[in-house]
Each structure stands twice: as structure tokens, then as C-alpha cells.
Amino acid sequence: MQIVIHHNPSCGTSRNVVAMVREAGFEPVIVEYLKTGWSKPQLQALFAAAGIKPHEALRVKGTDAEERGLDDAGVDDDTLLDAMVDNPILVNRPIVCSSRGVRLCRPSETVLDLLPSGALERFVKEDGEEVQQTGG
Numbered sequence: 001m002q003i004v005i006h007h008n009p010s011c012g013t014s015r016n017v018v019a020m021v022r023e024a025g026f027e028p029v030i031v032e033y034l035k036t037g038w039s040k041p042q043l044q045a046l047f048a049a050a051g052i053k054p055h056e057a058l059r060v061k062g063t064d065a066e067e068r069g070l071d072d073a074g075v076d077d078d079t080l081l082d083a084m085v086d087n088p089i090l091v092n093r094p095i096v097c098s099s100r101g102v103r104l105c106r107p108s109e110t111v112l113d114l115l116p117s118g119a120l121e122r123f124v125k126e127d128g129e130e131v132q133q134t135g136g
Helices: 012-023 040-050 077-086 108-114
Strands: 003-007 029-032 095-098 101-104 122-124 130-132
Touching: 003 012, 012 108, 012 122, 040 077, 040 095, 040 101, 095 108, 101 108, 108 130
Parallel strands: 003 029
Antiparallel strands: 003 095, 095 101, 122 130
16 A cells, blocks of 8 residues: 655654554655645645645644734635645645545544554554554
8 A cells, every 4th residue: 555645854743644654564655745845736636635625734833824814714725725835834744645545644643544454553652642543
């Protein structure tokens, strides 16, 4: 199974997701989106596949989204998508794609839904929290 992770190596949640996927026995394709950037159609496709709207994928923490008013409910999807293309840090991470679906994996254990049942019995995150796969 191929797994693609849109990843920011500076993000603990993103690092935990990469580690969980590897611990489950898969070597993910890593896309460092801060380096590669996004296209508007790519973001639209990822968000549609994940079943989320741009507002749900907007990263506010550690960005200038609030100062720019992007977190306002009245901001339309096109404006958000344009801002995300111009400034990739505005997209929350990690976004994981697999044959089992696409998810914005916040919290990191959301990735467990994308792994086969039993692939990862137990994992200890960077902060010491233990997670277990219960379904799959």
C-alpha cells in the first residue's frame, strides 16, 4: 500500500504520523509541502477527498492567518485557497493519502484509520503519549 504524507518536518504531529506509518511497516512518500508548494487544484482535490473545507484545513497557530482575517467565517473558499497557495504554511498538516482514504491527521492518531487493521498495535508519540490501533 502506498501512503503519501504532506509533511512539515518541524511539526511534532507530522513527525509522529510519519513515525507511526513507518512503525506499521510502510515507507511513505514524503512531500515537504513548504518546499514544493501547492496548486489550487491540488488543494481542492485533497480537501474534497478528505471531506473537509478550506476553513477546516486552515492553520492559524504559528501563522499570520488571524492578522489577515483569514479565520473569519465570511472568508470564501477561493480566497483561502489562494492564500494557501501563496503561503503553504497556512495549510494544516499532515495530510495523508492512501488507498484507504485521505485525512488531515490532527490528532496524529487519525492516521490509524488509514492503516490496515492490526498494522500498528501500540505507538508512543514524541510527548510520551501512547496510542493503540483499535479498529482499522
